[in-house]
Amino acid sequence: TLVNALNPGSHLMDVVVPPLMCLVFAGSLVALVRHPEWLLPVTRSALSASSVALIAPTWLYTVQALTTPGTQLIAILPPISSLLVVLIVMVMFFFPLRQAFCIALLLWLLIALPVLIYLVAHPAEMWTPRGTSLLMTYGPIILMLVVLLPMLSGMHGTIDRLASDRVSMEALINLDPLTKIHNRRVSEQLLKNCIAERIGGGVIMFDLDRFKAINDTYGHAVGDQVLTAVAARCKALLRANECVSRWGGEEFLVVIPGADDVVVRQVAERLRRAIANAPIGAVPRVTASFGVTTIRPDDSLAGVLERADRALYRSKQRGRNRVAVSPALLDGEPMA
Numbered sequence: 247t248l249v250n251a252l253n254p255g256s257h258l259m260d261v262v263v264p265p266l267m268c269l270v271f272a273g274s275l276v277a278l279v280r281h282p283e284w285l286l287p288v289t290r291s292a293l294s295a296s297s298v299a300l301i302a303p304t305w306l307y308t309v310q311a312l313t314t315p316g317t318q319l320i321a322i323l324p325p326i327s328s329l330l331v332v333l334i335v336m337v338m339f340f341f342p343l344r345q346a347f348c349i350a351l352l353l354w355l356l357i358a359l360p361v362l363i364y365l366v367a368h369p370a371e372m373w374t375p376r377g378t379s380l381l382m383t384y385g386p387i388i389l390m391l392v393v394l395l396p397m398l399s400g401m402h403g404t405i406d407r408l409a410s411d412r413v414s415m416e417a418l419i420n421l422d423p424l425t426k427i428h429n430r431r432v433s434e435q436l437l438k439n440c441i442a443e444r445i446g447g448g449v450i451m452f453d454l455d456r457f458k459a460i461n462d463t464y465g466h467a468v469g470d471q472v473l474t475a476v477a478a479r480c481k482a483l484l485r486a487n488e489c490v491s492r493w494g495g496e497e498f499l500v501v502i503p504g505a506d507d508v509v510v511r512q513v514a515e516r517l518r519r520a521i522a523n524a525p526i527g528a529v530p531r532v533t534a535s536f537g538v539t540t541i542r543p544d545d546s547l548a549g550v551l552e553r554a555d556r557a558l559y560r561s562k563q564r565g566r567n568r569v570a571v572s573p574a575l576l577d578g579e580p581m582a
């Protein structure tokens with residue numbers, strides 16, 4: 247287009263549009279270097295400017311060729327036909343598919359169709375090298391729209407479906423099917439992160455008391471109902487960054503990132519009371535025993551879990567329905 251602008255006797259538009267577009271694109275590039283996050287708006291603005299730069303000369307020269315006797319479109323139209331292909335490909339990349347299809351179709355109707363109609367109406371110009379070149383560039387683009395875009399649309403549909411399947415599968419992998427809280431995979435991973443990233447935190451392991459008796463007395467279905475209710479009560483008491491998971495059977499694990507020993511004991515006590523203070527369905531009283539510890543600077547996953555488990559064991563030994571703290575933390579403090 248720039249070369250065309252330098253031709254002696256060029257139209258005013260050929261002299262004005264190329265430098266203007268160079269400025270627009272140079273400005274866009276500078277904006278993108280400074281603010282890479284603007285990629286989408288800057289590219290879309292550049293594509294809009296490009297569209298105007300293709301539509302305006304197309305209409306101007308086509309009307310001029312139609313209205314000025316002895317003027318041939320193939321002689322005066324600047325070499326912009328291949329830019330339509332580039333423009334449509336860019337539109338396909340930077341706009342959502344349905345929108346891209348509409349924009350591409352509109353661009354073809356506004357840029358390619360007037361030239362094609364003109365050429366069909368002027369066979370003498372159509373069968374010149376420039377005429378056939380225009381025909382071969384502008385004609386097949388519509389095939390690209392008709393064939394390629396629906397294919398892309400199908401591919402996008404499949405990709406979206408696979409992505410949503412993946413999200414549901416991931417949710418299922420991390421979920422305990424009975425209680426609908428996290429399974430041990432999640433709390434283990436959170437605990438590993440707290441250790442690896444030196445966030446620290448508190449760990450609470452708790453186990454329902456005499457759960458076998460609940461199953462034996464009220465039946466397995468009621469036992470399941472108790473597990474689900476306990477999980478829901480605990481989950482409701484915890485913050486978004488804290489995690490309660492079903493560790494297995496009637497045992498649960500809570501991880502509280504960043505918590506110190508005072509906070510973790512308070513949380514454990516709150517959970518204990520929430521379980522013990524209200525009946526669950528047909529079961530008048532459900533209690534649980536708690537073992538509490540905090541992560542030490544050079545802890546291992548197995549080390550933390552073993553301390554929490556030992557504290558839980560002591561809690562059971564000392565009469566159940568209580569919170570016991572890891573011995574190293576306890577430093578002679580009495581247990582609740």
Ligand SMILES: Nc1nc2c(ncn2[C@@H]2O[C@H](COP(=O)(O)OP(=O)(O)OP(=O)(O)O)[C@@H](O)[C@H]2O)c(=O)[nH]1
Pocket residue numbers: 424453454455456457458459461465466467468469470473494495496562566
């Ligand atoms: N309903 C139901 N019961 C379960 C589930 N998982 C484990 N249990 C039962 O939980 C009971 C655990 O019993 P025990 O390990 O003897 O412990 P406990 O009776 O709670 O006694 P303590 O822990 O010593 O207070 C077993 O009878 C298991 O069958 C489950 O998903 N649903």
